[in-house]
Amino acid sequence: MIFLLLLIGVIHNDPGIAPYPLEPAKVPASYAVFTAYVKNCKGCSGTMANGKEAIGSWVAADPSWKFGACLEYLYQKKWHRVRVGDRGGDIHGKHRFDILVASKREAIQFGKRKLQYRRCK
Numbered sequence: 001m002i003f004l005l006l007l008i009g010v011i012h013n014d015p016g017i018a019p020y021p022l023e024p025a026k027v028p029a030s031y032a033v034f035t036a037y038v039k040n041c042k043g044c045s046g047t048m049a050n051g052k053e054a055i056g057s058w059v060a061a062d063p064s065w066k067f068g069a070c071l072e073y074l075y076q077k078k079w080h081r082v083r084v085g086d087r088g089g090d091i092h093g094k095h096r097f098d099i100l101v102a103s104k105r106e107a108i109q110f111g112k113r114k115l116q117y118r119r120c121k
Helices: 103-108
Strands: 030-037 060-062 070-075 078-086 096-100 113-119
Touching: 030 070, 030 103, 070 096, 078 096
Parallel strands: 030 096, 060 078
Antiparallel strands: 030 113, 060 096, 070 078, 070 113
16 A cells, blocks of 8 residues: 655655654554754754754654664654654653754744654664
C-alpha cells in the first residue's frame, strides 16, 4: 500500500519534511516528554551540537541518541519526522526531547507535553 505525503503545511519551517497523516505503526511506539526551543535564545549560538545551523526539523536529545538518528512524534494526530542534531542541558534520559521551533511564541504554545514517539525505519 502506498501512502502519499501531503505537503499541507510544514512544521518547523523545513520544506523537505512535512507532517503526514496518521497511519498504522510499523515500529513500536513509546512515550516521552517533549518541549520546544528556539535557536536565537539568550546564550545560544544558532549552531547545533552536530555543527549544523539550527534550521529545519531537528530535535535535541540525550547523548544516548546518535546525531542524525531519525524519530517521529505524534502531535495533533499527525506524525512529525525529526533528526537528532543537538544536545541540551536539561535533556537527561532516553525519553526526553527538545524540538527546534521557529519562534519563542511557538515554543511557549507547545509547552511541555508527553507524546508518543517511535524510531524511523
